[in-house]
Amino acid sequence: MTSLDGLSKVQLDEGVLRITISTADNGTSLDGEGLDQGTRALEAVGDRIGSVLLVGEGPNFCAGGNVRAFAAAPVRSEYVAEIARVFHAFVRALDAVTVPVIAGVHGWAAGAGMSLVCLADVAIGGPGTKMRPAYPSIGYTPDGGMSWTLPRIVGIARAREILLTDAVLSGDEAVRLGILSRLVGDDVVQDEALRLARTLAAGPTSSYSGIKTLLSASTTRTLAEQLDAEAASIAVAADSPIGREGVDAFVEKRRADFASIKEVRA
Template sequence: MKNTEPTDTATLVDGVLQLPISTAAAGTSMDFTLIDEATEALRDYGAEIGAILLTGTGANFCAGGNVRHFAAADDRGAYLHEKATALHDFVEALTAAPTPVVAAVQGWAAGAGMSLVCASDIAIGGPSTTLRPAYPGIGLSPDGGITWSLPRIVGARRAREILLSDTVIGADEAVRLGLLSRIVGDDEIHTEALRVARSFVEGPRVTYTTIRQLLAQSPDTTLKQQLDTERDGIAIAANSKTGREGVDAFVAKRKPDFAGVNQ
């Protein structure tokens, strides 16, 4: 099993689709060539993919959009409309993907970088990890879905404070708020995030897909609707190959072979 460092292109390694969103070039700002490549990779999703890992390949996960490019555009509004459209295509494809999304968040996650942290299922950071909306500082409103995802993570009032005040959030506070799942050593972030992603590859993929779907719909449904959906889902799962393997393995006191039924 390879333990690769993050690469500068979309790469499938041991069932994990690694999607870089920034590089050391241009101060680790969001690279839209990579974003477009990642969107295409998600649209071509195949059964060989068991998890998604978002990475940055420089000192930061993503320092946000390239403000110098914004400033140099002949029509800044048209330019940002184009870039926001590309980013939102990626966020939609990421959300629609059937497998868990893990983010390896080193250094800064600012602007759209913070938006993508909020779009992940599990975010691994280090002591130096720092998040910031960064939009008010340059007189722009948010994008990347952060006004949808952030209130669902931290609550509506705290989200208002963070976005309006352009709050800088350190690693410990980010864990407390639920923006980061946990902290490891700064030099261990990618290794741990990749380990977490790989754990999903060999797990019950159908179960993960259903969990993500249930969580995604829960804010917009009544308790009764959610209970009904959960009931129907677990009944379907019980007769699936994954459910049968899991229950039979438990009764037989053996480790379930989910990899075999994932094929």
């Protein structure tokens, strides 16, 4: 991997934008520098990426905010507000991308870490992965969009229970609830997440974009409205370079070469 414009915690390789959201420093708490670099990269790379990969470096994906720093701040409200501003700028940039977002979730994903897992399109964990909202334990309320994403994943009633009781979720339970997509061996979580991110980065990017757009809008549309949107979207896809290549490859009984089309476009 090579660094992107000198940003040490953001790297671009084979179409995968890899963002380090925590390090072993400060107990794998949320890394403000990584978030800021991630936001800048997401806003700058455009068509250069085919997927986004969120990872933590250390024993955990992300153990949440740096609570010791909260306690040491001269004015806690101002300090936490600034952390939330940086975090939410990253969340907005991540939500705006049209390519798949993958999270490799090893160890703990607590607080802000769990919020980021809920934002991913595909989140891969291991048997040792654990998740916890963590906000009530320090008398805080959620950030990073958890109060918006979690009910949409597990339902409002279960979201209430998880948040109010500050529930600890095992990897198996997180998969059952749909927060994690699947489990692999603890020692290969990041490898499998990277493999998937590379596979998706080489895939039909415009198709993925259309899928994400349709899914996002489906929550506020009637079935009739969604059918109209699907019809319009699939018609556009049929005459796009990606759509033409996919159909032609199927008819010609060969593997579709979506990557070369994206290279020409770029």
